[in-house]
Amino acid sequence: MRSTHWARTTLAAIAAATLAGCGLGDPNSSDGPVSATGEVKGKVSIQTWALKPKFTDYMDGVIDAFEKKYPGVQVEWLDQPGEGYSEKVLSQAAGGTLPDVVNLPPDFALPLAGQSMLLDVAEADPKLADDYVEGGIDAYRFAGQDGAYGYPWYLNTDVNYWNSELLGKYGLDARKPPGDLDELIAQARTVKEKSGGAAYLMSRKPGLGDLADAGVKIMADDGKSFTFNTPEAAAVLDKYRSAFKDGLLPKDVLTETYAGNAKLFNAGTVAWTTGGGNYITSLATDNPTLAPKVVPSAAMGTPPLYVQGLSVAKNSKNRAAAVALARWVTNAENQAAFARLTSIFPSTKASATDPFFNQSDGGNAGNAKVIAFTSLAKARILQPVEVNDAMKTVVNQQIALAISGETGSKQALDTAVSRCNQLLKG
Amino acid sequence: MTHRRWFTPWLLAGPAVIWLAVFNLWPAVNTVILSFTNAKPLGGGHFTGLANYRRALSDDQLVDALVNSIVYLAVCLPLLTLLPLLLALLVERKLPGITFFRTAFYTPVVASAVVVALIWGWVLDDRGLLNGLLGQFGLTDRPVSFLTDRWLLLFSAIALTTWKGLGYYMVIYLSALGNVGRELHEAAAVDGASALRRFWHVTIPGVRPTMLLISVLISVSALRVFSELYVLSNGTGGPGGRDMSVVMLIQMYSRGFSGHIGYASALSLLLFVITIGPMLLLARLGRKAA
Amino acid sequence: MARGFGTPSTGEKTVRYLLLVLVLLITVGPFLWQLSTSLKGPGEDVYARTPSFLPSDLTFANYAKVADTVPVWTYAANSLVVAAIAVVGNAVGATLAGFALARLRFRGVRLVLGLFLATLVLPGEVTIVSQYVTVRSLGLTDTLTGVALPGAIAMLNVLLMRTAFAAVPPELDAAALVDGANAWQRLVHVGLPNVRGMLSVVVIFTFIGAWDDFLWPLIVLSDPGKYTLTVGLQYLNGTFSANPRVIAAGTMIAFLPIVAVFATLQRFFFRGVEEGAVKG
Numbered sequence: 001m002r003s004t005h006w007a008r009t010t011l012a013a014i015a016a017a018t019l020a021g022c023g024l025g026d027p028n029s030s031d032g033p034v035s036a037t038g039e040v041k042g043k044v045s046i047q048t049w050a051l052k053p054k055f056t057d058y059m060d061g062v063i064d065a066f067e068k069k070y071p072g073v074q075v076e077w078l079d080q081p082g083e084g085y086s087e088k089v090l091s092q093a094a095g096g097t098l099p100d101v102v103n104l105p106p107d108f109a110l111p112l113a114g115q116s117m118l119l120d121v122a123e124a125d126p127k128l129a130d131d132y133v134e135g136g137i138d139a140y141r142f143a144g145q146d147g148a149y150g151y152p153w154y155l156n157t158d159v160n161y162w163n164s165e166l167l168g169k170y171g172l173d174a175r176k177p178p179g180d181l182d183e184l185i186a187q188a189r190t191v192k193e194k195s196g197g198a199a200y201l202m203s204r205k206p207g208l209g210d211l212a213d214a215g216v217k218i219m220a221d222d223g224k225s226f227t228f229n230t231p232e233a234a235a236v237l238d239k240y241r242s243a244f245k246d247g248l249l250p251k252d253v254l255t256e257t258y259a260g261n262a263k264l265f266n267a268g269t270v271a272w273t274t275g276g277g278n279y280i281t282s283l284a285t286d287n288p289t290l291a292p293k294v295v296p297s298a299a300m301g302t303p304p305l306y307v308q309g310l311s312v313a314k315n316s317k318n319r320a321a322a323v324a325l326a327r328w329v330t331n332a333e334n335q336a337a338f339a340r341l342t343s344i345f346p347s348t349k350a351s352a353t354d355p356f357f358n359q360s361d362g363g364n365a366g367n368a369k370v371i372a373f374t375s376l377a378k379a380r381i382l383q384p385v386e387v388n389d390a391m392k393t394v395v396n397q398q399i400a401l402a403i404s405g406e407t408g409s410k411q412a413l414d415t416a417v418s419r420c421n422q423l424l425k426g
Numbered sequence: 427m428t429h430r431r432w433f434t435p436w437l438l439a440g441p442a443v444i445w446l447a448v449f450n451l452w453p454a455v456n457t458v459i460l461s462f463t464n465a466k467p468l469g470g471g472h473f474t475g476l477a478n479y480r481r482a483l484s485d486d487q488l489v490d491a492l493v494n495s496i497v498y499l500a501v502c503l504p505l506l507t508l509l510p511l512l513l514a515l516l517v518e519r520k521l522p523g524i525t526f527f528r529t530a531f532y533t534p535v536v537a538s539a540v541v542v543a544l545i546w547g548w549v550l551d552d553r554g555l556l557n558g559l560l561g562q563f564g565l566t567d568r569p570v571s572f573l574t575d576r577w578l579l580l581f582s583a584i585a586l587t588t589w590k591g592l593g594y595y596m597v598i599y600l601s602a603l604g605n606v607g608r609e610l611h612e613a614a615a616v617d618g619a620s621a622l623r624r625f626w627h628v629t630i631p632g633v634r635p636t637m638l639l640i641s642v643l644i645s646v647s648a649l650r651v652f653s654e655l656y657v658l659s660n661g662t663g664g665p666g667g668r669d670m671s672v673v674m675l676i677q678m679y680s681r682g683f684s685g686h687i688g689y690a691s692a693l694s695l696l697l698f699v700i701t702i703g704p705m706l707l708l709a710r711l712g713r714k715a716a
Numbered sequence: 717m718a719r720g721f722g723t724p725s726t727g728e729k730t731v732r733y734l735l736l737v738l739v740l741l742i743t744v745g746p747f748l749w750q751l752s753t754s755l756k757g758p759g760e761d762v763y764a765r766t767p768s769f770l771p772s773d774l775t776f777a778n779y780a781k782v783a784d785t786v787p788v789w790t791y792a793a794n795s796l797v798v799a800a801i802a803v804v805g806n807a808v809g810a811t812l813a814g815f816a817l818a819r820l821r822f823r824g825v826r827l828v829l830g831l832f833l834a835t836l837v838l839p840g841e842v843t844i845v846s847q848y849v850t851v852r853s854l855g856l857t858d859t860l861t862g863v864a865l866p867g868a869i870a871m872l873n874v875l876l877m878r879t880a881f882a883a884v885p886p887e888l889d890a891a892a893l894v895d896g897a898n899a900w901q902r903l904v905h906v907g908l909p910n911v912r913g914m915l916s917v918v919v920i921f922t923f924i925g926a927w928d929d930f931l932w933p934l935i936v937l938s939d940p941g942k943y944t945l946t947v948g949l950q951y952l953n954g955t956f957s958a959n960p961r962v963i964a965a966g967t968m969i970a971f972l973p974i975v976a977v978f979a980t981l982q983r984f985f986f987r988g989v990e991e992g993a994v995k996g
Binding site for chain 1: 758848960
Binding site: 432434435436438439441442443445446448449450451452453454456457513516517519521525527528529530531532533534535536537542545589592593597598600601602604635636639642643646650694697698701702705 | 831
């Protein structure tokens with residue numbers, strides 16, 4: 001038939017053209033000199049993530065001051081909405097249109113650095129280690145790659161939050177929170193028994209962070225394989241499994257993601273959640289009657305460290321201005337001002353002695369801020385940056401399976417490790 | 427006279443064919459090529475032969491996903507072919523306030539996924555509306571796990587699909603019903619045919635081509651189900667990921683900076699091949715009936 | 717006055733209304749919940765276990781807040797441009813192609829039809845990056861045209877229009893052929909008057925699809941001034957600030973045009989049934 005012949009020819013032509021163009025373009029990796037010296041002038045763009053509209057004035061102020069300091073420089077500020085940010089950055093990277101300075105969390109920066117799309121700011125800026133805290137910079141150092149691929153911007157950690165009213169109703173004191181998993185489970189049993197199953201204390205599945213906190217090594221040092229299928233890890237899951245079997249956690253926990261327990265906490269069904277230092281403030285808009293009853297306490301075990309940073313695109317046409325801008329936005333003064341607007345914590349060494357963070361106004365939100373700030377000193381990145389969304393999904397699924405009792409803890413962990421390794425090597 | 431020039435059809439179909447080639451075939455061909463590579467969203471990809479297809483054969487999550495698809499198809503196809511037609515017949519007749527009902531029935535189609543998830547969560551979760559009712563009437567002594575059990579979660583998603591599909595397919599049926607001659611109905615009514623007989627002998631034959639198209643659309647979307655399962659399981663795919671659909675797997679593998687585009691492409695093609703089957707079957711049925 | 721065959725009896729009317737209300741209860745819940753959330757004042761809990769359905773502290777402040785934080789009119793205008801391009805493209809492109817595929821005989825018709833059907837089946841999840849590369853190579857990134865272009869002729873709509881044309885009674889067409897009408901005349905005089913219902917379905921689907929799309933406009937556009945409404949409303953959902961009442965108000969704002977378009981066009985579905993009725 002003629003039509004089939006026609007189709008075949010067309011397909012062949014398209015295929016050839018596709019192979020030549022290769023659909024997914026090669027990132028333009030110009031390996032010029034890394035030097036970032038030179039005059040700071042001309043146009044430079046910076047992309048932030050979900051800061052508008054609440055911090056529009058703040059960012060405008062920071063940028064105006066920068067333009068005043070370096071006459072002849074013009075900053076273009078792009079703020080992207082919270083949803084779909086990884087897709088947005090991905091298509092920018094694939095299309096060679098990354099802005100000069102980009103807000104990238106470490107797990108976004110890792111693959112871009114792997115494709116040499118980001119500037120090694122440790123090389124470009126020898127004073128990096130003098131000004132920023134080590135934990136912040138380390139978040140942008142990746143196994144198998146030299147250098148640091150972003151200026152740490154703001155830090156956060158998790159604090160425990162307790163619903164004092166709910167706990168009080170069942171004879172527990174929010175001011176004497178449990179100190180470890182066993183005590184937590186014991187209190188959860190009290191809540192369950194005294195409430196007849198109407199309320200819960202725990203509503204969160206353990207994740208890789210909890211395993212790391214229990215001393216489990218999540219990943220090999222070279223970042224090439226996962227190692228969290230140990231007996232210690234299985235023991236943690238076993239504890240949760242028996243707690244689940246006894247009805248100490250709501251059943252929905254099996255299909256909840258990390259945010260799920262905050263939802264139940266907001267609804268007043270659950271007496272415990274974890275969240276950043278500003279959690280009470282945001283709760284005040286969702287559930288204003290609950291917010292004043294919340295009592296914060298420090299995280300059990302090692303607090304997790306969350307880092308945001310500004311990276312510089314390697315193919316930036318205005319590298320000198322880009323580095324200067326990234327440094328400017330993340331400098332001690334601007335970060336300190338930012339931290340006064342919301343409960344985040346500066347990544348600059350100069351802020352460590354700032355009395356602002358050590359003093360509470362006496363309210364529970366202020367207490368949470370101080371607790372978070374003091375926790376930062378011993379906070380660590382518990383979940384390796386290599387863990388991407390697909391791996392998180394896989395781990396979450398297997399842990400749910402283990403807790404539901406359908407599978408042994410060790411077996412679930414083995415499956416999770418082998419799937420994560422498969423995802424890692426591709 | 428421009429009677430029957432050979433290029434006239436191509437002139438009319440031309441724009442659509444160009445769009446087909448540029449925005450559908452081109453990416454499709456790309457998908458075929460990528461399925462033989464280990465491509466990532468950033469940076470190259472090398473030819474790896476059949477490695478992705480071999481990986482798919484040994485992927486036990488894919489087996490679960492395929493089973494889910496078949497169940498989904500088997501339940502959704504009859505439900506969604508028939509219910510929206512009945513609904514269309516209900517709102518077709520001009521009655522005071524009917525515009526309001528028509529519009530209201532369509533709202534689930536455009537409700538945002540977040541709101542849908544919240545509402546259905548309240549209906550279906552352990553302390554939700556449905557469990558409350560079941561307990562009240564003494565039908566169950568402990569909550570039914572509509573959202574965490576491997577099969578119940580799947581059926582909850584099917585209920586959600588049906589709910590969303592009602593308005594969507596109703597609209598397509600409505601437009602087709604407009605073409606079923608009123609004269610035929612009236613003639614049948616005068617003959618004293620019962621409502622059921624009229625439905626069977628006048629309405630159904632009148633909308634048959636549309637019904638066929640709709641059943642193709644339902645099959646395709648049942649096999650490609652994504653958002654309902656995603657939303658009800660909060661993106662987790664249920665304990666052990668046993669309630670994932672093929673598209674959820676594809677999405678999981680292709681998303682993000684280090685997505686396995688090659689493997690996701692291979693899964694896409696497998697899904698494509700699987701979907702062709704029911705479509706050919708329906709096409710044959712349609713030809714036979716015509 | 718044709719008013720349907722036999723005005724329904726009171727009994728039938730009652731049954732019909734009962735059924736209508738039943739389906740209404742099932743379908744309209746989320747919409748009402750969203751509306752109620754958007755009207756709640758700051759003193760009300762929106763995530764409480766049993767949220768009250770009626771706002772006790774009724775306020776329109778959330779709508780004002782949306783207009784304050786997001787340039788609603790600019791974004792709505794952008795959305796409208798995208799939707800207009802898509803609607804015109806689909807109404808014209810899908811009608812022409814649907815007619816050709818249903819009514820004209822030509823070599824390759826079955827291949828083309830098969831390809832249209834096949835593309836319905838291929839999951840789009842993996843192709844979004846290569847789609848972006850295509851639009852970029854056309855030089856259309858960061859333009860509203862670039863957003864509208866890939867969907868400007870949707871394959872689904874071509875198939876819908878083809879089905880509609882195929883359902884036109886062949887006798888009508890045959891008569892036109894005998895009269896020596898050419899393809900264009902057959903389309904305009906025989907085809908179009910009989911497919912208006914489906915055409916309005918296509919317009920509605922296209923409008924809603926273009927209006928609701930989130931990920932694609934986000935990827936194509938880089939200048940936030942050009943964002944469409946769905947993307948722009950995401951600013952209500954900021955990193956350190958998310959007020960569910962304001963988000964609900966934003967969703968309602970985006971929802972209203974859809975309701976308006978639907979309510980306006982739905983009467984065209986019934987052309988065949990209501991033809992001749994002077995007033996409903």
